[in-house]
Amino acid sequence: AQTVTQSQPEMSVQEAETVTLSCTYDTSESNYYLFWYKQPPSRQMILVIRQEAYKQQNATENRFSVNFQKAAKSFSLKISDSQLGDTAMYFCAFMKPYQGAQKLVFGQGTRLTINP
Amino acid sequence: NAGVMQNPRHLVRRRGQEARLRCSPMKGHSHVYWYRQLPEEGLKFMVYLQKENIIDESGMPKERFSAEFPKEGPSILRIQQVVRGDSAAYFCASSQRDGYNEQFFGPGTRLTVL
Numbered sequence: 647a648q649t650v651t652q653s654q655p656e657m658s659v660q661e662a663e664t665v666t667l668s669c670t671y672d673t674s675e676s677n678y679y680l681f682w683y684k685q686p687p688s689r690q691m692i693l694v695i696r697q698e699a700y701k702q703q704n705a706t707e708n709r710f711s712v713n714f715q716k717a718a719k720s721f722s723l724k725i726s727d728s729q730l731g732d733t734a735m736y737f738c739a740f741m742k743p744y745q746g747a748q749k750l751v752f753g754q755g756t757r758l759t760i761n762p
Numbered sequence: 763n764a765g766v767m768q769n770p771r772h773l774v775r776r777r778g779q780e781a782r783l784r785c786s787p788m789k790g791h792s793h794v795y796w797y798r799q800l801p802e803e804g805l806k807f808m809v810y811l812q813k814e815n816i817i818d819e820s821g822m823p824k825e826r827f828s829a830e831f832p833k834e835g836p837s838i839l840r841i842q843q844v845v846r847g848d849s850a851a852y853f854c855a856s857s858q859r860d861g862y863n864e865q866f867f868g869p870g871t872r873l874t875v876l
Contacts, residue, residue, distance in 0.1 A: 752804035
C-alpha cells in the first residue's frame with residue numbers, strides 16, 4: 647500500500663519569504679501522480695500543483711514549484727514570495743494512474759502560517 | 763459552471779441516529795469519491811463510485827456505512843446509528859472519467875455527533 651509522509655506539522659514564515667514544505671512517499675509503482683492541495687480556513691480543498699512521475703521536469707504554477715526526486719521518493723513544495731493568503735493546511739497526495747484505482751492517498755498535512 | 767455541491771454543510775446528530783450526506787458532482791462528471799477528515803488529520807479515502815456502480819469501497823468501515831450514486835440524483839453517503847467517533851468532515855470529489863487524474867472537491871459536510 648502507498649503511504650505519504652509530511653514530517654513538518656507546522657511552519658511559519660514572514661510575508662515575502664520563500665518556504666519549502668517536505669513530502670516523502672512510498673510506492674513500488676513506476677508511474678503515478680503527485681499533488682499538493684491547499685486547505686484554507688474555509689476547509690475547501692484547492693489543487694495547487696500536480697506532477698506526473700514519468701515527467702522529469704519539475705512542475706511550476708506561478709509562485710509554486712516542486713522539487714520532484716523520484717529515486718528518493720521526495721516531492722517538496724516551494725512557495726516563493728509568500729503572501730498572507732497562503733496561510734493554510736497543505737496536503738501532499740499520491741495517486742495511481744490506473745482505471746479503477748483513482749483514490750488519493752494524503753499525508754498528514756503541514757499547517758503553514760504567513761506572518762505580516 | 764457550478765462546482766461540486768455538498769449538503770448539508772453542517773449536520774448535527776445524536777448517537778444512534780442516521781446521517782445522510784449528499785454530493786452533486788460537477789456537470790459532466792460521472793465519477794464520485796468520498797473522503798473523511800478527522801480533526802487534525804489528512805483526508806482518508808472511503809469509496810469510489812460511478813453511476814449505479816461501486817468501483818472501490820476499500821476505505822469504507824464494514825458496518826453502518828454505505829454509499830450509492832444512482833442513475834438520477836446526487837450521490838449519498840449514509841451512516842447508520844452514528845457514534846461520537848463518526849464526527850468528522852466528509853468531502854466529496856468528482857472527476858470526468860476513469861483514468862483522468864484531477865479530482866474537484868466539494869466544500870465538505872461537517873458532521874457532529876452529540
